Amino acid sequence: MSFKFKQFAIHQDKCAMKIGTDGVLLGAWAALNNTPDSILDIGTGTGVIALQLAQRCDALTIDALEIDANAHEQAVENFESSNWADRLFCYHCSLQEFVDEVDDTYDLIVANPPFYTDDFKTNNEARNKARFTTSLSFEDLLLSVSKLLSEQGVFSVIIPFKEEANFIALANKQQLFVNRVCHVQGTSSSKIKRSLLEFTFQNINPILENLIIEHERHKYTKEYQNLVKDFYLKM
Numbered sequence: 001m002s003f004k005f006k007q008f009a010i011h012q013d014k015c016a017m018k019i020g021t022d023g024v025l026l027g028a029w030a031a032l033n034n035t036p037d038s039i040l041d042i043g044t045g046t047g048v049i050a051l052q053l054a055q056r057c058d059a060l061t062i063d064a065l066e067i068d069a070n071a072h073e074q075a076v077e078n079f080e081s082s083n084w085a086d087r088l089f090c091y092h093c094s095l096q097e098f099v100d101e102v103d104d105t106y107d108l109i110v111a112n113p114p115f116y117t118d119d120f121k122t123n124n125e126a127r128n129k130a131r132f133t134t135s136l137s138f139e140d141l142l143l144s145v146s147k148l149l150s151e152q153g154v155f156s157v158i159i160p161f162k163e164e165a166n167f168i169a170l171a172n173k174q175q176l177f178v179n180r181v182c183h184v185q186g187t188s189s190s191k192i193k194r195s196l197l198e199f200t201f202q203n204i205n206p207i208l209e210n211l212i213i214e215h216e217r218h219k220y221t222k223e224y225q226n227l228v229k230d231f232y233l234k235m
Helices: 021-029 048-056 069-080 095-101 125-131 138-148 161-173 222-228
Strands: 002-004 009-011 038-042 061-065 088-091 106-111 149-160 177-185 192-200 207-212 214-216
Touching (some): 021 149, 048 069, 048 088, 048 106
Parallel strands (some): 061 088
Antiparallel strands (some): 177 192
């Protein structure tokens, strides 16, 4: 059973982590103002974010990393069945291994990283790897990004709002500075759940944004619809 978007489809039966709002939000929100020639998606899972970016821009190189063998196989399958197969490539390795092997830098790096702590672990090892910080800590992620990002490059990430201050502080240690922040709420009365963050090596005053997804159940705000309308069939 595939999940159909307007310009591509995602098979996800082999992936521990299925299509979710977080990934689609990041794929739609990540800025392309610097017209990237090269993009890296860290922990691609189904490949949805990389495919969104392939739809949105003409970057010649869109690389993805996936450590889980089944998810890697599925991402490759999804890439190859898309209209942008010639621009998409998925490496089966850890981020640390990739950093040690490559000399290239990227104009845009995106990540929807694992963020749960050990308290929530399950018996599903693949799901644990995709969800828990023990498989990729924020420190390791940011250190790797600082090595892989081009001088004028952009790093975009989605994390829980409660992790925002800590994540920004860790990024600053790697000379990565937040340029844009978007706080995501389910409804206007709910708490901020996610932070979309954009970093560069330039230390400037960040742009602050807010995104509310729904007025009420399945009644989406104009702002959310405008963000994802190029992807979801029902938008």
